[in-house]
Amino acid sequence: MSWLHELYGYIVEPFLWDGALLAVEIAALAMVGGVLLGFGLALLRLSRIGVLVGAAWTYIWFIRGTPQLLQLVFLYDALPPIGIKLDSFTTAVIGFALNEAAFSAEIIRGGILSVNRNQGIAAAAFGMGPFLTMRRIILPQAMRAILPGMANDSIAVLKGTSIASVIFVNELTFRSQQIVGQNFKFFTVFTAAGIIYLMLTSAIAGIQWLLERRFNIELERPAPGSSALGRLLGRGGQAMPAAAVASAASRHGAPPRSPASAAAARNAWLGSISGAVGEAGTEDVFVACDNIWKAYGAREVLRGINLKIKRGDVVTIMGPSGSGKSTLLRLVNHLENLDRGEIKIAGRHVGYRLANGVLRPTR
Numbered sequence: 631m632s633w634l635h636e637l638y639g640y641i642v643e644p645f646l647w648d649g650a651l652l653a654v655e656i657a658a659l660a661m662v663g664g665v666l667l668g669f670g671l672a673l674l675r676l677s678r679i680g681v682l683v684g685a686a687w688t689y690i691w692f693i694r695g696t697p698q699l700l701q702l703v704f705l706y707d708a709l710p711p712i713g714i715k716l717d718s719f720t721t722a723v724i725g726f727a728l729n730e731a732a733f734s735a736e737i738i739r740g741g742i743l744s745v746n747r748n749q750g751i752a753a754a755a756f757g758m759g760p761f762l763t764m765r766r767i768i769l770p771q772a773m774r775a776i777l778p779g780m781a782n783d784s785i786a787v788l789k790g791t792s793i794a795s796v797i798f799v800n801e802l803t804f805r806s807q808q809i810v811g812q813n814f815k816f817f818t819v820f821t822a823a824g825i826i827y828l829m830l831t832s833a834i835a836g837i838q839w840l841l842e843r844r845f846n847i848e849l850e851r852p853a854p855g856s857s858a859l860g861r862l863l864g865r866g867g868q869a870m871p872a873a874a875v876a877s878a879a880s881r882h883g884a885p886p887r888s889p890a891s892a893a894a895a896r897n898a899w900l901g902s903i904s905g906a907v908g909e910a911g912t913e914d915v916f917v918a919c920d921n922i923w924k925a926y927g928a929r930e931v932l933r934g935i936n937l938k939i940k941r942g943d944v945v946t947i948m949g950p951s952g953s954g955k956s957t958l959l960r961l962v963n964h965l966e967n968l969d970r971g972e973i974k975i976a977g978r979h980v981g982y983r984l985a986n987g988v989l990r991p992t993r
Contacts, residue, residue: 643822645809646805646822649801649805649806650802650826652801652802653792653801657784663724663727664787665731665780668733668734669734671734675690686735690732693732694733699793702793703797706721709721719799740776740779741775741776744772745768754965774846777838780838785835795807914941916940916975918938919935919938919958919961920973922934923968937958962975964980
């Protein structure tokens with residue numbers, strides 16, 4: 631009992647908690663800087679410019695391939711001779727941030743690549759630019775793949791701050807060594823330090839769990855039947871009160887009970903929709919493709935395509951794989967540029983302007 635009492639005394643020791651707070655500050659600042667720099671590196675790795683891809687790959691290769699301890703010592707010892715003098719805390723933050731950037735870049739890049747490419751194509755079809763698409767479409771979906779890796783890195787950086795003691799950062803491990811140097815109680819002091827680290831990393835794990843629930847769109851849409859895990863997490867679907875059901879039935883009428891009446895109601899509904907579409911003006915041409923040509927290099931995909939679609943028409947484009955179905959749709963949405971011909975939407979050029987008799991893309 632005396633050992634446990636002594637251990638508890640070290641766990642609540644303000645001297646150790648001051649060092650733990652310093653470790654948290656270093657880890658938090660390093661993660662913010664590392665994630666921002668890593669996001670930029672991830673975008674460079676996804677770029678189509680070979681020089682940028684090569685530069686980002688070289689940085690990641692070098693940082694991941696060298697020990698972090700050597701990187702800290704290099705920053706601490708190599709910068710002062712060239713006139714750059716930093717204190718131990720700043721050196722530790724910069725060193726951990728530069729190291730984390732390399733790992734964050736690959737985590738973020740993997741998360742972005744995990745999102746279906748058609749999501750970006752659909753966003754472009756709505757006229758969304760690359761940055762808006764990344765912020766509103768790609769990243770929210772990529773976060774589910776990014777968060778676990780980022781949480782692991784956050785825990786690793788927090789624990790890794792212990793090596794900052796080599797550049798005389800007075801963090802938790804360094805302070806534990808100072809106490810041990812006085813009383814030689816290695817096991818008790820370092821056990822207390824380990825428990826403090828465990829408390830801090832458990833807090834990070836809890837934040838990860840909350841963020842994963844925040845970005846899990848499936849949890850935000852209650853299903854008709856909830857799973858055991860869903861019931862455990864308190865996210866199961868809730869039954870509609872009987873009074874609400876009765877009120878809805880009185881307003882809208884009881885649903886058809888026989889298959890014949892259900893089929894009749896469905897046919898009447900489809901007929902009303904067809905009539906509404908027909909009244910919208912079946913003679914108005916909404917999409918007009920005139921003499922469309924498109925080639926990728928020496929491969930000719932579309933040759934002299936003419937197509938007119940009236941307002942309200944439902945059109946199916948059929949053909950074997952590679953016949954140009956998707957290419958035609960991308961041309962209509964202005965996701966690709968025309969080689970020849972013109973496309974009009976409601977009688978106007980969309981995404982193009984006529985200059986000297988030639989269609990030029992406006993963006």
